Amino acid sequence: MSAADFEGLVAQALDLIPAELAAVFDNVVVVVADDPPADDPQLLGLYTGIPLTERDSSYAGVLPDQITIFRLPTLEMCDSIEEVIDEVRITVVHEIAHHFGIDDERLHELGYE
Secondary structure, X not given: OOHHHHHHHHHHHXXXXXXXXXXXXXXXXXXXXXXXXXOOOOOOEEEEOOOHHHOOOOOOOOOOEEEXXXXXXXXXXXXXXXXXXXXXXXXXXXXXXXXXXXXXXXXXXXOOO
């Protein structure tokens, strides 16, 4: 799958965010990269920033948080376009949840592995 097609899937997943959550999805940029960090080659997504639950009155003038979705490991783990679509959606939701302060343990309890 081309980088442009993959980016389109990420955009579609972002479009599925409910309006009430999108309204508070603040100071975040979402990017697609081919490869994850070398120390975690299986990583599908990464949230870097300060979750909303940790922001206080001193939060101002900072660079945007970043959600990175990694294309190549996602494509490697999926056997069909349908699986890629599902995995991209799950990964985007997972990383957005981190922006809202939801940790991996709670995500697993909610069924996001």
